[in-house]
Amino acid sequence: MAAPRENVSLLFKLYCLAVMTLVAAAYTIALRYTRTSDRELYFSTTAVCITEVIKLLLSVGILAKETGSLGRFKASLRENVLGSPKELMKLSVPSLVYAVQNNMAFLALSNLDAAVYQVTYQLKIPCTALCTVLMLNRTLSKLQWISVFMLCGGVILVQWKPAQATKVVVEQNPLLGFGAIAIAVLCSGFAGVYFEKVLKSSDTSLWVRNIQMYLSGIVVTLVGVYLSDGAEIKEKGFFYGYTYYVWFVICKYPGINKFWVDPLKKKKKKSVLSL
Numbered sequence: 001m002a003a004p005r006e007n008v009s010l011l012f013k014l015y016c017l018a019v020m021t022l023v024a025a026a027y028t029i030a031l032r033y034t035r036t037s038d039r040e041l042y043f044s045t046t047a048v049c050i051t052e053v054i055k056l057l058l059s060v061g062i063l064a065k066e067t068g069s070l071g072r073f074k075a076s077l078r079e080n081v082l083g084s085p086k087e088l089m090k091l092s093v094p095s096l097v098y099a100v101q102n103n104m105a106f107l108a109l110s111n112l113d114a115a116v117y118q119v120t121y122q123l124k125i126p127c128t129a130l131c132t133v134l135m136l137n138r139t140l141s142k143l144q145w146i147s148v149f150m151l152c153g154g155v156i157l158v159q160w161k162p163a164q165a166t167k168v169v170v171e172q173n174p175l176l177g178f179g180a181i182a183i184a185v186l187c188s189g190f191a192g193v194y195f196e197k198v199l200k201s202s203d204t205s206l207w208v209r210n211i212q213m214y215l216s217g218i219v220v221t222l223v224g225v226y227l228s229d230g231a232e233i234k235e236k237g238f239f240y241g242y243t244y245y246v247w248f249v250i251c252k253y254p255g256i257n258k259f260w261v262d263p264l265k266k267k268k269k270k271s272v273l274s275l
Helices: 010-036 046-067 070-083 085-109 112-137 143-159 174-201 207-237 242-250
Strands: none
Touching: 010 070, 010 085, 010 242, 046 070, 046 112, 046 207, 046 242, 070 174, 070 207, 085 112, 085 174, 112 143, 112 174, 174 207
């Protein structure tokens, strides 16, 4: 029996694509602005930590709605979160990798123009494809491999003669920026495929897995906050340098955006690499 088609119109899909594209572009520009403005510079490690907290709260809310009752919700948390330390440890791996990736994104945009970052960061697509082949034993068609190499070629051409960088008020290190992007790309590919492998290894709810990962993520990012900026945060405060633009960057972080476009993924569980 053929699987039922998704009841989602092409117009709605195009609308979601347009919105996601605009949000992604606005996010990169806003993040670049917050890292190069002449105002008090906020601590990027705290922003990464706050995004994990927001994603945890959203996942908890969606799981509560999915379970349908307070009793089932509590039972699910008790069984899959509080009563599954091994699963929490398993999900701490992508939590750590995502924490590194997110901090590298802030570092890269502190040292590179938004356009250069946006184009170069797309190398995460071929990296994810390679990790999918190696870790999930999947095969890609010739057309898919051609698309991957075309994307790599496009990135190389863009960097062949980069546009003149805009003047900013902070000192930049392009080499450090490209190094940060390279690390972020590798982390993105590995963590996305690892999380999908864990998700498909059992029938545990996606939102339960998210809660497990974000709990570990909060712990990991708090450790990063303490080790990287602990002394300054103690002196200036956790939210030092925060503005409306910083909160926009946090609320529009790509990992949070998936909560706003989830209607397109409710019945489609082939891949969760965008998480």
